[in-house]
Amino acid sequence: MPLFLVAIILGIVEGVTEFLPVSSTGHLILANALLGFDPETWKVFNVVIQLGAMLAVVVLYWRTFLAVITGLASRQPGAWRFVRNLLVAFLPAAIIGLVLHKQVEALLGSAHVVAWALIVGGIAILVVERNAGEQSIAGVAEIPLTKAVSIGFIQCLAMIPGVSRSGATILGAVSLGVERRTAAEFSFFLALPTMLGATVLELYKNRHDMGPIGLDLIGIGFVVSFIVATVVIKAFLAIVTKRGFGPFAWYRIVAGIAALAWLGIR
Structure with missing residues (x-):
């Protein structure tokens, strides 16, 4: 298969899965395995193209970011809480x-x-959806400091490939009210510094050999x-608002079982 076609396929996989609670990194790893390519060869590619998905957030939410910037300049408390969170x-x-970078890379x-x-992540989504209490906190700036810190630690579960950064962030937020x-928008915004940091680190490590x-x-x-x-973010918010995260949970479970079956017979 021509490499440019592989790049297009992986770009589609990244764009579809980055902001859904299904793990973009996990799907890229599975896509590499399905296409018969060495994940190590495409490692830098898989990390850097995430910035394309990040740019979609900036474009779609430019008014939000502009309001935060102007709010910081005029010392509005809401803007400062947004950035703080x-x-x-x-x-x-x-x-x-940074501490566990080598261990994460090994996975x-x-x-x-x-x-x-x-x-496991699909089952966790179903459990949280079923048992989550009242969800009354609306607006990123309104998330209390302690809950924002807790969500940050929960996001770290996504260092295990397949867990999903957005999924961990969203479920952590929902479980905290x-x-x-x-919760979905907080995961979008939080992806920007997280993925930018991961990309800069990966490019620096491979600066002499891409x-x-x-x-x-x-x-x-x-x-x-x-x-x-850009297309997926809008559709995702519409589904979440009307139907919750259940459809993504069942997708994860079916996809995981199918992947195990395929890995067992290949």
Whole structure:
């Protein structure tokens, strides 16, 4: 298969899965395995194209970011709480990620870990959806400081491939009383510093050897993931508002079982 076509496929996978609670990293690992490519070869590509999906958040929520910037300039409390919550939720992943970076990297090539994490994560979503209490906190700026810190630590579970960063963030927020749409949007915004940090670290580590995947293929994946993510974010919020996270839980369980079956017979 031509490499440019692989780049397009992986870009689509990234754009579709980055903001859904189904694990984009896990799906990229499974896609590499399904296509017969070495995950190590495409590791930098898989990390960098996530910035394309991140750009979709900036474009779709530019009014929110502009309001925060102008609010910071005029010292509005809501704008400062918005930034505070993102920072304190980002720090646990940044610190723990640096400390456990080698251990996390060791898991990135394991499709079996991804498959099991998809199943367990799907069950966890169903449990949280069934047992979550009242979700009355609306608005990222209205999340209390202690809950923002807790969500940040829960996000660290996503260092296990297949767990899903957005899924861990959203479920953590919902379990702490944050309403669904706010939880989803908080996961979108929190992805920006988290993924930017991961990308900068990966590029720095591989600055002398980017591997056989050049900037042209990375550019293709970046653009494709941006376009697809822009469409998916809108659809995701509509589904979550009306039907909750149950459909994604069942998808994870079915996909995980299918992946285990395929890995067992290939």
